[in-house]
Each structure stands twice: as structure tokens, then as C-alpha cells.
Amino acid sequence: MRSVLLAALLASPALAQEPAPPPTVEDAYPSLLDGTLSVEGDLADDETPQTTITNAQPALPAWFAFKQRFRERTGINFGGSYGVLVQNYSNTLTGEDTAFGGKFTFNADVALLNRGKPNQLSFDIAIEDRRPIGTDFAPLQAGILAGSGLPTAATWGDFSLGITQAYIRQTVAGGKFQYTIGKIFAPNFVNAYPFFDDNRQFLSLAFSTSPTIASPLRGAGFVVAGYPGGAAGSLYVKAGMFTANSDDTGWTVDDFFNRNEHFYFVEVGSSSFAARPIPIHARGPMDRNNMHVTLWYRDPLKPRGPGDITRPQDEAYGIAFNINRMANDNLMWFLRGGLGTGGFAEINLTGGFGYRPSSRTADLFGLGVGWSKPDDAQIPVPLPFNLPDQVTSEVFYRLAITPNFAVTPVYQFIISPSLNPGVDTLSVLSFRARLAF
Template sequence: MMKHCVTCLATCCLLGTGALAQGLGGPSSVQADLEPGDGLTDPQYRSDFPNNIAPGYFAWKERLAKDHGFRFNLDYLALGQSSNADIGTGNASGGIARLYGNWQATENGSLTFKIENRHAYGSVAPQNFGFDGGALSITGTAFNDNGTMLTNLFWTQRAADASWTFQIGQIDVTDFVDVYGLVSPYTAFQNLAFNTNPTINAPNPGLAIAGGFQLGPNFYATASLADANADPASPDLDVFSDGDLFKSVEIGYTSGFDRVYFDNIHMTFWHSDEASDGSRAEDYGAAFSGAWFINNTWMPFLRAGTSKGTAALYEKSVSAGVGYFARNTDLAGIGLNWAEANGISGSQKTIEAFYRFSISPGLQITPSIQYIDDPLLDSSQSSITLFGLRARVVF
């Protein structure tokens, strides 16, 4: 059984009656990060850390949620990676400090916020480590050195019967565009090939509007309109003056709206305007995603995308793999990706495998390995192997 934390809405979607708690979102969204245990009922853990060292603080958080509808977390994530690449630094590391939460202001309306600081420990951040070693690959998604950013500050309004959801404000469209149950770089795969589809030229968090609608008991449609030039380190309203926009539409099927990112098949169509200053070319494309949670244990997935390829990382991409939800809410995953890039001959193949040890609701340790065959940026290397270790602590 899944509890209502499935309202994380992995596919920019809305849930059914009784489950639409917070609106649009996915496994990497604030809604998901506020819920422990991947939405699994009665999870078992190895420890109660850090709750056991500050019981008064966590009791206070629970009272805030119960009495005032205000929930928040502080968390810190760290990622270190090393590789055997013939070029580059050979290692990269960085961290992310985040404050995020949600205030249920009215019965059907809520305010979501997230402030974060992303930083590198050394000269190269994990997000750029693949490029540094000669691969056209983002090997540490989200672990960049962009500094302090406002990534979420938006209002959600939803129908009392959960038939529609609307959001407006500072939004990260990668929280809901073309996502599935293993999309989060904070809790699952680290390589962009298995996160948001790498053929989609998704913008940085910025001013956006988004909505979702139920189309019967199993089908849904969603859409978004966002600032294609957004800079969360310096948020503004310039989208209204320059008109450079990112647009997306998604049509999907789910076994039930209480399992929307566990059982989901969808198509996503998107378009990004050329930047007015010429710094970014027009791009557009389509993506397919299918994932199904078998016996609440196995999640096989197949994802593919194609784009004009002028601004997205890849022009064509196909990914397949499986996740295994183990005891103690541990999570194992393995994925394989094939990709081609615009203007570069040949194809690049990527394999990633990881095992997330869930020590407690507030502590996770995730070792991983990535193997990149025929790296597109350095044809002199036949392959690159990367080892990674990610940690997350939640207060």
C-alpha cells in the first residue's frame, strides 16, 4: 500500500480525491522531500538519527505541521566523485544546503518555498565532472557551484475534488516535466541520463505557471509556461519584457492517481524560444516515459527523447533500467543509456548503478558507479569509469 505521500506527483500531475495534497510535483520536489520513505507505508529504519539527538526540535516541527499547516526541512547533501579519465582533475566534490517547506494556507491553497546554496569543495563541481573528463555527460546532476538560489516560491490552487491544479510563481519545471519514480538526483540516480530527460532543454528555476487536469479515472494532461532565461541566483520578472519562453505539454496514463509516479506512462512535448540576445538557439522535441511499480518492489522503466538538439544536452536519447525498493527503505538502481548529440559523430553509452542505504528518515548514504563508453568529447578514450559517494542528512 502507498500512503498519501504519493502526492509528490511525479509527473507534473494531479492526484485523485483525498490524495491531491500539494499540487504539481515529483520525486525531486519539495512535496516529496518533506515525506520520508519514498511514500512507502510503515518503513523500517536502522536508526532514528537525527531525531534522537534533538527530540524537542522535531516535536516542535510536528506541532507546526499539525496546528498551523506549516512543514519545513533543513537538509544538507554532499557528493564526491572520482574517475580514471586520462584528462581533467580526476575528482570532484560539492554540496547543497537547502531550506524548504510548504504552508497549507487554505483548504485548497498552499505556498511552497525552497532556498538553497550549491557549492563546490574544489575546482570542479560534480555536475561538470563528466565534461572535465572528456564525456558529454552530467554525472552529478544539481551538484554545481551556482551559489545561493531561490528555486521555489509559488502558490498552488487546486479544486476541492482534485480535478485540477494550478501553480504560479518561482517554479523549477524539472520537478514535474517528464519525471518518474527514480528521477530525483537527491535520492536516486545521479547522471542526467536517468533524471529529467537529457534531450529536454529545461530552463533554470524561474517565473512560471503550470497546471494539470484529470481526464477521467486514469488519464491526465499537464502544461507549463516558464521563463527560458531564468536565473534563480537573481530572480526577476524580465520574462514579461523579453518573451523568451519554455513551454511543455504532457499527456499521461496512471493506474490510479494515488500511484501517479509509481505507475505512469506519458508523452511530453516541449519548445524553448531562441534567446533574444542570441546566447541560446531555439529548441524543441518530444519525450516518452514508461515506469511501473511491480509488487511495490520493482520499478522497471523505459525512457526516450528526441529534439532539434541545438541547445539540449543530447539530440537523441534512450534509457532503460530498474529500481529495487528493498528493506529499511533502501533503494538499488541500474540504468543504461544510449545518446547522440547534435554536431558530434558517434554515440555515447552510459551505465549507472547505485545502492542507497537509508540509515534513518534523516540520513542516507549512496555509493554509485558510472561507466561511460565512447565519451563524445574525447575520442582518444574508449571509456571512463566514475565512482561516487553521496550523503544526505535531514533536520
């Protein structure tokens, strides 16, 4: 079974609120380095007043209002969530057709210097725990073992409680230059777009960061970003470097400095929010009218010890693109694709849309379809057959019961699952629930 991919692997609300007011000097350059899988992005999204099935006016629960007042007094922001996900597979290679997983997250953000000013220096930390509940495999692993060439739940994996992100970040030069350094979640920065958070939106890796990118996950690194064209321009540039040896809850600083095994990327794009305040539930290139191209490279990887069947690995490299645009105030479409080596897929192309009912701003409907050609070179043992190309479709509806509790039924239909050539199709029925606190 696909050992390299199992070893290597373990979506911010996308639609706009009301039109933004004219920018001030401080917010002319929105942060390019926060999304809902980052600490600050996750906190900011949960603290945004929303309308739901139980409240017709934008509401913020009393607990969240208290946390806002606490942050204003102390410079400390905190919060978290607990989610559960159950997936049922129509076919499986293991005989276990159901996977049940849980995900706990606690986030904290502390202003270290210049509190409340545009150049505030902040320290962010995320503590997480992810595990199967009553089943042998978490949904991440179970989807692959069911035969899908792409994980059917991109980040619902299995690791014990620990620190998964810890970094400093700052915006300087009047917002024109931004940086993040520390232990960070690399996919939050590489080829990200508004629907890539599988806690809130699509579950399949087909619709998150491109499956052609051999990106590390959680480890030491840095990202810098800026607007070279000035506050009135739409051009942005983002670049980063991470250790290729990530660790979910461990520290990888030694790997970054002592092992010549790194992942690099450069992204150039156009952001409709370059001259406007912080956009729709997420920041930077994950805006409602975005185009970007991402170039990346990963060094060759040496075995880490005897019996390491996932290595050696050759150098990996590729290119990916993203286009997402608003069709009207409540509908966003996207088109994404990539070409690369070393990832889950050699080539992929996906498209779809998200729709937010105007009467319930916390709800979201999404539909996506994607094609991927698997990278046979990542299989550690020879196979007597070629892996077929896979077509993945997914539809979901996130129903917000209250401003901090949502349930999401999800259905994935996979044609020619790459890792199970013995079947023509694979159906995955999922139910996700998330409570923010």
C-alpha cells in the same frame, strides 16, 4: 568545451509502501505537481516513517514528529537537508580527477488560505547553496570536463546561498484541477518520473529529465494540471510555460513578461493513482504505473550582451516519453527516451529498474543503462571531428543508516564519452551522503 551546455545546466523514493486504502472525495485526485525536488514533495518524503538498518519498524525521529505537530497547530511546515558528493574520474580533460561538492537546502511551506482543506492555498519556498568543497569544480561541471556528454551529477552545481524556488500552489474543483505559479524548478514538472531525484537516486542526467529536452532550470513560470476523465479515470493532462532565461538565485519575472523567450510543454499520460490517495513518496505522474508523452518547444534565444558565446540559439523543440511499471511490490522498471534539438542530446533511450528491500523501506538499489546521440549543433565553435554516441550505465545502493541519514555508493561506466573522443571509456566512482533535518 561545451559552453552552451555549461551555461544552461547547472530522483522521490520510487517503490510503494503498503497498498493504499480506498480514496475519499478529497484525495481522489492526487497532486500532479509535487515531486521530491519540489518543496512540499521534499518535505513529505523526509517525514514518511521508514525502516532502516537500525530500526525494524517504521520510525519517525522525534524532531520530525515535533515538526508534524507544529504544522498541525500553525499551518507551517519546514525542514531541509545537507548533502555531500565526491566523484572520481578515470580520465579527465583538465588533469583534476576528483570533484567534491556540497548541497544545502532549506524548505518551508505555509498555508495561506483554507488550511487543512482540500483546496488549501499554500506558499512554498526553497533556499539553497551548492558549491565545490576543496576542488576547482563542482561535480556537475567536473563530469562534463572529464569528457562525459551528459553531466555525471545532474544538479550538483555551483551557486551561492539564495532563493531557488518561491511559488503558490492550490488544488481546486474537488482535486480535479491543480496549479502552481511563481519561481519554480522546471525539470520537476517536465517528463518527470520516480527516479529523477539525484539527491536520493540516480546521479547521471541520463536517468533524470530527458537530456534531449532544452528545459530551463529555475525561473518564473506556471504549471496547470488536471484529470479530464473524472475521478475514476486514469488520464491526466499537464501543461506549463516558463521563461527560458532561468537564474539559480535571482528573479526572472521581468524576463517572463518582457522577453519573448519562453519554454512551453504539454504532457498527456495515464496514472494508476488518478483514483487513489497520494502515491508513494511523490505525486501525480511520478507513480508506480505511469505512461506519458511530453511535447515541448522553446523560443529562439538572443545574445544577452557582448561576448555571449552561448547565443544566439535557434528555436528548440522535441518529444519525450516515459513508461514505469511495478513488476512486484518492491521492483519497478522504467523505459524512457526522447528526440529533440537544443539539449545535451539529439536522441536518447534509457532503461533500468529500482528495487526496495521489503525489510528496509528507506533503502534503494538502482541499475540503469542509456544511449545518447549528442547534439553537435550546440557546440559554439566548429570541431574537426564528430562527437561519438555515448552509452552510460549506472548502479547505486542507497543505504539508510537512520530514517534521516543515508549514504549511497554509485558507479557509472561510460562507453565512448562524447566530449573526450580520445578515450574509449570513462569510469566515475561516487559516494553521496545526505542528512535531513
